[in-house]
Amino acid sequence: MTMDVTIYHNPECGTSRNTLAMIRNTSIEPTIIEYLKNPPSREQLVRMIADAGLSIREAIREKGTPYAELGLDNPGLTDDQLLDAMLKDPILINRPFVITTMGTRLARPSEVVLDILPDTHKGPFTKEDGEQVLDAQGKRLV
Template identity: 75%
Template structure:
């Protein structure tokens, strides 16, 4: 299965998402988007495929969001995309693209909606929260 994750290795949610993909027995294409940001068309496409507005795809926490005045409701999608391309840290993460769909995987277990099940074994997040049981099934 061809899977791409727009990943930030410094983000726990992104690390958990990548680990869930690998727990499905899949080695994804990992794009560290802070080093290799998507193009404008790629960014627009993955936001649209994930069913989000551009504003919903902008990360506020730990970014220059407020300093750049991005909380201004008069800003257009073009303005927000320009800011995200100039400051890739503003791109919320992790985005995952698979043949089954695209998602902004917050929380990380959202990725399970676009991965084949069952998983290959038990899985718990970095904080110990169980997500997949020993039989490879999602824990509700």
């Protein structure tokens, strides 16, 4: 099966690497956008977040970012202010976002990506931390 798949990827992130590997395990080579180097436009970011069923605040990454220093935990901030911060400093965009014809997901945990991929897995899949996600027949375990 051929399918257009795009991943907003950070190669330094284990969750992002696992997600990319699960996509490839379906024999699909996705379009990879290293979002720290090539961040989405405001319109793309808003669409991805909405299509994933998330609020703007749910799409912000706190860990390993200037989230606290920037005061982004202030509940009085508007969505526009949060988006401005995310676009100014893309490390604040949680990852990986994956877009397919079957939907859009923030793949946290990484196996969430399986919800929007065809069931064409090439066999077992084990995440970097040793957790097995797919069995020898490519069937989902988690």
